[in-house]
Amino acid sequence: MLSQAVSEAFAQAQREGEIPAFSLPPIVMEKPRQGTLGDYATAICLQVGRLAGLAPATLAHLIAKRIALTGPIGRVEVAGPGFINITLSASWLVRQVDEILAAGQSFGMVDAGKGLRVQVEYGSANPTGPLHVGFARNVVIGDTLANILAAAGYSVEREYYVNDAGTQMQLFGQSLYARYAQALGLDVPLPENGYQGQYLVEWGKEIAATAGRRYLDMPYEEAVAALTELGLKEKVLKGVQEDLSLLGVKYDNWFFERSLYASGTFEEAMALLRQRGYLEERDGAIWFLASRFGEDKDAVVIRSNGLPGYFASDIAYHYDKFVKRGFDVVVDVWGADHQGHVPRMKAVMAALGLDPERLHIVIYQLVTLKRGGEIIRISKRTGDLVTLRELLEEVGPDAVRYFLLSRAPDSQMEFDLELAARQTEENPVFYVQYAHARIASVLRLAQRTPLQPTDGDVSLLEHPSELNLIRQMIQLPEVICDAARDYAPHRLAYYAYELARSFHTFYRDCRILSSLPQEEALTKARLKLTLAAKLVLARVLALMGMSAPERM
């Protein structure tokens, strides 16, 4: 570690009495904006100049002198007001090509997570119809975050929470009943606030066709319950699973809200809160005393009609995650329309005697859909929506994922369907994939020669573009580390782009395949570099859930 080398230099200077003893803040190594300033820089001397009683630049010289030129450290310089700039040694850099190939698929893995059990929950939405486009951002962020955390050394479990209880589910069932009855010629109106989407009309017809009048002969409540179940399992969730698999989104576990009530978990969680004195009855409802935790208002847990609200389920659900299943950390991915719910959930954590820090909620801003510059308004209940399926058919899963990943969750984004679907150089998705396809093409040609990429001698690599490509490749572990720490999946998209750029530049500057006998060794070395670049590029694409095409 470079920061360690710097801190050792400090320790040495202190031992030698050159500078007074003081404790050093963490040394942050950063990448200077300008390439000419070296690969890494630290401003530590600017920060502690005062403590050392020296001008920052003087201190920097003292320290720089004591940094040993071993391992990755090729050159140490002092610049500006007291920065220490470190340049990686070329011989160390080229050896990393061998390291990368040796690491193979595990290249980039870090152990920041130390095996901590983390659950990532994403995609939870009312299962009352086909998935909507806005929802794509949720699952893409969640799925990618799970990939990142797994690569960062966490033990990850991915979960989909099915809200199969509550008011919306009931409305769904009643709406489906109405459509079903209508399909059989009865004049049953949709319930007030019912789901008006065309898909329910279709489902009603399908059920009428296969089940006939069976549900009409049952008591209404019973029929609605049966249709809710049928609609959920046979229609909604099947569609959801198909959509997710098209998008390449994976899950380990599907968790049903109703199971919280069936298993007694809900009662357990309530009993714990009551025992701790955080529940109170008021106006016929049961309230959670969020105000005890600095919230403006208390929140209703059980409504005066005796039914638990969504908040009740969420309390029980998180109790289940932490207490019953014992996750160390839980990450929830929620849309910005739920952000008001965050402080309440944090309060619940505290009320349950759990450290609120263990619950991390990633809030992403909502997506504005556009088509050719025009905003598309959406509403699920009126059925006026663009489905995820339509999006996937129009744009393709790779472009959807890359596009949604190329912005920080915090930033509001516009998704222009026309733009994303465009298969041209305007679309950065292809830039990254093209680099991979290009590599694959070169390697295919190499297969027709007797030259083996694995025979390459990396010490022959010395062109700036070669070294630059290696510099870029060895960033991956850091990128994964940062992305995991900050819950920032978009870093991958930017990294992938930079990596592709470095390859394209190398490709232009350095002829890989040469037929000249005297360049045979160099060709093998460059083939080896190319092979390693392919591996790293494929790793990033895989982390983003995208395909790495062999041809384009």
Add this chain to the structure above:
RNA sequence: GCCCCAGUAGCUCAGCAGGACAGAGCAGCUGCCUUCUAAGCAGCGGGCCGCAGGUUCGAAUCCUGCCUGGGGUACCA
């Protein structure tokens, strides 16, 4: 009213646990395909980092206020 997020190049966005002259893509303009994929490469132009204060040796980054946009503020989820 109060709370959360954002405001950076013509457009879409990075950068924000303070650091060296502010970055990328797209769009615009120039060049580059008789040898590995031109979905590529190289270059040019383009910025009071929303506004005003403050903290600091140093602020796009931290603090305060204001302005603009989005979201929330229900016994809906």
